[in-house]
Amino acid sequence: MSSSQEEHWLDQYGNQDIYQWRSREIGNRTTYYRPLGLVEFSFDADGRYYEGRADMNAQLDLEVKCTLSKEDFRERVLFAWTCLRCKHLLLQSKAVPTKRFYERENVASSNICFAVDPGRTVTQAIEDAGQHLVFLNDHFDHVDPFDFWVHCQNTKRILDPEKALARFYVFPLEPLPNGRHVLRFLKVGAHQIEDGLTTYNWMTSFIDFLNQPVTELRQRLRELLLPEDLYRRLPPPQESQYPAVRGNRARQRWFWLLTRILRHVRKPLPAGFDNPLRKDKPRSEAVVFPWTYHPILDYSSPPMLNSISLFAGIPLKGTQRLHRICRSAKASIGAGCFALAALIMQEMYEEREPHVPLHERKPFISGFPLNPRAFFNHNVPPDSLMLAFSDGISLPFLPSHLDVEGRLRILARQAHRQLSTYQKRPNPNADEASLQYMGARGTGRMLPILYVSAIARADTNLPEQHRRGVDPQGAFPMRPNATMQTCGVSSVGRRENLIQRDRYDLEDDGKPFVADYRNIYASVRPREDEFLVGVGGDYDGIWVNCSIDGNSMDPRRVEQWKTRFETMLDGGEVGGGSSKL
Template sequence: MMGKDLESWEVVGYGSYGDTEEQQSSPQQPSLPHDSPHWLHRYAAGYHAWRRDTASDRLVFTRPLGLVENSFDIDGRYYGGRADFHCMLDVDVRTSLSDEEFQKRIVLAWAALCLQHPLMLARIHHDPKLMAQFVVNVPKDESEALAVAQHTLTFLKIPWPYTHDLLLHVANARRVIDPAVGVTRLFVEPLRRDPEEPEYAYLSMVQVCGHSVTDGLSTYNRMSHLIDLLNEPEDSLRATISQRIANFSASSLPPAQEDLYPRPSGSLARQRWFWVLTLIRRHVRPPLPFGFPNPLRRHHDLPPLVPKYPLDYTPEHAPPLRSCHDSIIIPVHFAIYLKFLCRTAGTSIGAGCFALVALVMMELEEAKHPDTPASERAPFVASFPLNPRPFFNYDGPHDSCMLSFSDGIVFPFLSADLNVSGRLRLLARTANRGLRKFQKRPGVDATDFPRLLAGNYVTAIQRVEDKLPPELRGGESPQGPYSAYIPFNRATCGVSSIGSVARWVQRDKYSLDGKGDFEAKFRLLGTGVRARDGEFLVSAAGLEDGDFKFSVSYDASSIGYEEVEEWKRRMRSVLEDVGKDLLQVHELNEIMLKAHWGYDFEK
């Protein structure tokens, strides 16, 4: 049964944004239905539509979290901020503002950003009898918008040498956001002014956001807009804030992906068969083999984290494990070899990135266990998230969490004794076959997408149920007696490729020419998450200058720092070996490579 008519939902009596944190953490809660519809009735049925409170004198909107959003909210709520999204943004600055004026400008830009991406204004209402709800309380005016922004900002007083150090502490102290109050927080370091030319400075910021309201693409989109806003004059920022408040409506808020899924076509009987076949396919499909364990497991005890920042380090509030972020840049003069190899092998660059991670992990595993017979070598298995937006033709802005998850790709174990470029080419082709069925392009059967989304929907229900503490599980199981396995614990590590990010982050978009009182120019952007137990999550992106960036978030309680450094070293050097091999075996190709790519490989 669908339960109560969703149009009758009401939201009443929220405290103002001027309330204290204690008052905001336990406001009068909305009046919502006390039953949740059957899982089929929440699929592509408008169940998660935004609805305005008609009883309040404030402008308030609510909607239930979608399944994927709820899954990440459960991660953070019950497991010490697990899966929270972290973003580090560094910019070069030229400004005539004083330090106090600089902070006021940051508040203005942050307030405008939150109104431009209003899910950042949300808090999450939880009730054991209900689906978790987003609640967006729209500020009444500019003054209240600035108070909201100030409440989610932390200005640090002492500039420590490296923002990476701040990121490490934010990721491993007590969770810095409380979704019942707000889903995001921005830490801002003081301007590091040039002693000789104080109008020039370096600015570092770290944003923490609940994964239920963001993903990698949405984070790049928002941080790109933040740089735009930092370059706006004060009057323009104030006008933007007032305009967005005046024009705010439900259409300003992003939908849940589950409402955008295509409904099964045909008669009711045909739709029932669609779901029966979806469940039976999941039941009968053979499970993936287990990949070999991550070879980067630590060999030494983890040193304690020494308190350093204004964070809560008390043991009773510490996360269950240590999370770390790291990254490497593959410069263009090595990245070009991977591009050429992928082009000649007929694969995508993303497939080549998967293959590079697989190849390096295989080499490290073989070095760690050299005596294992080839016949007993387990494969490399990569789990990976998907951007589902193309599957349901969503061309709206990247402004929320929209993800699906694949079973994974199985790569055959290839010994380091084999030719390195041959290994990489074969692995790239393996990755390309596994990725093609998730890419909307000519030659791919579009009828697979509804089946893929339906299968992911059922898997998400199963994942949500499994993540909940046992006492809170409701027993919702679409599979019934036809059980299906969840493949996520079989992978060696996780890999994703988000493609080129040049459209979001461009170093030359703004110049520090002194025409404005505050100018900001992009320097560096890094992202990561609080890892789960044993996780090693690699994300590949293409930069505007042709470099590749590989970012990694990992469980440092089980993955060693020294081992990660060795992984980074080999990730950098393997393409150098590929290039030498290509130029040695195919000497004439150097002329062709220069002509095709316009790059001198002798540099």
């Protein structure tokens, strides 16, 4: 967010100067700081004012061969975690009031900036990292990973933004029949520093560091702490990278006027059906959990709402069936995953409200986040939060008496067509195509519309007493969708393109410690009424990690959704029989 209330709402668009990292000597350290971008600021408000809302959990499962002593093992983990924090600096960042660094009287109290003070020596860096690293076997002989995960999402916020925006937990080693061990880590991070793609990049780096001996890690730390190299790794916010609007000042003003008018006049999505997993009577307060992991977790006050995490998968055979259906529909597998989520929700909607006539059935509405990096040519490995938000897509209701393959084919085709409008393409030449490209939902206007939306979102996400009333739309308000989305769907594609197995040889007898990737799980503390389906492909098939508001959604119906997701594509030969659609 900008440092001054006097700035025009357009001043932050593509403005690298106001988002430049600056430094200040404080004590025996150099502190680097910059204001949060609009999207970062919005997520900061989630965590700061709503008890960790949107904070991300990510559990990393490794298979390890370890002959190190307990002390050497812990030292290896500590050095790897320290290197990770020093390479990817937002992991050790704080989020503090901007007026702490920008000495202007008109700095708004709600403005926040990142502050990074990595230390000047290896010893300082290790001491800092150790304060945000917890070995669970110092407190418990055994820890159930899923139970600990659930508690982490249903207690007082784990992170203190004045100290650090990420925390790392190390689970006790679990023996395997082959003589090796399972080693698990859980990272809790504020969403304002990372998105899903960033998480995979960071976890890959951590595995690389973990496979290096301490002597090499110590030398690597010295290199990472060199000021000139460190400064180059401080990531910018996405708003500072947006390309300038072409033309003279009059042309630019006309462009932004059209952008706001297009947001005002564009047709919203039709009213969709409500999430059928919703409770008949939502719970108004969160359930207080037993103090199972005290003092590691703070149970002194409950979160705003309870979180449910759901992990499910479709085996390889079912995944292959979905691939074939998508190919026959000339749709991407990502569109097929949207279609599958919609199909399950439609069936449960039909069961819950069986008396609604077919002609009165509402469509499935889904919103989803976008990776905007390609739109401003940010072609470096993800190292911070960069997200865009779509209006969503609408998929028609199809009754359950029609066959599964036919319904999936139609829904995947529809999803593919609508999702493709959000993909970056060269500026078209034909007049009609050019108008669509620069239209209200066109690719060519995505970043400007995202920017205007982010300004409003950043303000409305704050508690009312902190809002500044910034509304670029003025007398021409945006036309919102008629209803909330049925559920959100977020796809990362093929996960093996982001993090891989078999990069390190567990048969290498010349090394006392080797760690290789096996799995990763991720979810967020949900917002009110949220059911967010995170989906992707992996070596073994399709998986989902769902983040769910436990106050609003019925756990029994959530389990039914999970069962259907895992079994919907069971049975039946692909291509066998005739489709009714």
